[in-house]
């Protein structure tokens with residue numbers, strides 16, 4: 001079922017015409033912003049030079065640091081009197097980034113969330129528990145208004161008090177929940193301890209952090225739900241930019257509202273479908289804060305195959321952040337790819353470390369892997385076999401040879417918070 | 429007669445091949461008051477397996493497990509050798525002629541005779557063949573208490 005069938009399935013010439021019309025409007029709006037006036041002048045382009053979708057490539061990228069430089073309201077394209085809401089995103093360094101919305105922006109955003117929730121099976125009359133932060137974080141209010149839009153009964157549960165959250169699901173008969181995947185895991189564990197009956201729950205919508213297919217299977221089995229991945233970022237409204245459909249194989253990004261490009265994060269070169277790179281997004285319906293070619297820092301790819309559900313081209317689930325990307329012998333490598341390979345080999349333990357060295361002008365990648373002590377056979381020959389198996393699996397995925405070292409359980413560093421598993425020892 | 433009375437419990441301990449690791453392994457034995465009868469190390473570049481025959485394998489196993497080591501019991505056989513020149517040749521030659529495939533072996537001496545520890549792929553069959561060929565096996569209780 002569709003929320004807005006025409007827009008969700010728009011493709012070919014019709015889609016391109018709409019995108020071009022909206023791109024021109026967006027470019028015109030950006031000319032109210034000092035940053036973009038300067039950018040166009042420096043790049044030697046005028047708004048009227050954008051005549052086709054291909055002309056988009058003439059425009060330089062906008063980076064997160066540019067937005068921070070405009071703190072607080074330097075990127076507004078409309079007078080403050082037209083602003084209806086303000087959110088901020090916490091930066092890891094320095095000042096937050098401020099995002100603002102007109103009435104139309106809030107409407108467009110709710111419409112996108114309504115599409116997503118309808119796509120995964122929510123309907124008028126369903127009860128939706130929004131276990132998400134309701135303050136400056138966009139995940140709370142974003143989902144709240146979107147779920148209200150399709151006629152759900154929304155429980156604005158917010159974060160914390162897990163026992164109370166579980167009681168509400170059980171006592172109210174909640175059908176769907178939105179939260180971060182890690183909170184969903186915690187909630188699952190507590191619910192199991194409480195022997196709670198969560199039979200009414202059918203759908204889980206999880207986002208705002210990376211989560212694996214293993215975690216999906218775990219959540220689906222233990223909560224007896226379908227779990228869907230949600231993608232968004234405040235600069236592009238918030239959650240709802242892209243979302244999984246019931247196929248659970250990639251995320252539909254709404255092409256009538258966002259132009260997607262995948263680039264090589266090092267060179268800026270635009271990559272074809274099927275190749276991994278950094279996603280660059282040009283939002284097409286943002287009024288208060290229009291952006292052009294915004295570098296998301298997220299690594300994904302455009303998928304080549306059509307989706308049976310009839311909606312447009314999908315992006316793959318995220319592979320990681322471009323800041324984490326390594327270039328080894330000219331090949332782009334993400335620590336998440338290594339992690340994925342290792343997680344699928346049972347004889348491998350929990351931890352690994354990656355070291356990059358330059359030996360005789362050549363990059364060498366060494367990966368220390370803890371063995372799983374529960375599957376140690378006692379035989380040296382099995383260890384040698386395991387070492388080869390890991391090396392082969394890594395080579396297949398990375399198209400790069402790595403020197404694999406098996407190390408003792410517990411010998412590698414443990415990390416609290418964000419793991420730093422890569423040590424680049426190259427000196428240029 | 430049960431053949432597995434000859435199955436000696438060897439401890440096979442995963443260890444990285446770097447300085448200090450052997451001492452770390454030895455220290456666990458020392459702290460758990462376990463006596464080592466025989467000991468060998470097999471290496472493959474950066475890592476290896478420490479093999480040990482000890483008096484109290486269960487006690488040692490627990491002590492290593494507590495310290496997060498990866499280890500496993502391995503059933504091995506102990507064949508008696510005469511402690512004279514040609515003792516090993518005699519045993520090795522016989523084993524070859526009765527078709528016993530040895531995965532690895534190491535030897536040590538106790539009292540008046542030597543013991544050849546062998547790891548074979550199917551110890552049940554091997555026990556039968558070895559005894560039939562007239563060689564003497566050391567009962568496991570001589571080592572593991």
Ligand SMILES: [Zn+2]
Pocket residue numbers: 245246247252307308309310311
């Ligand atoms: Zn689909």
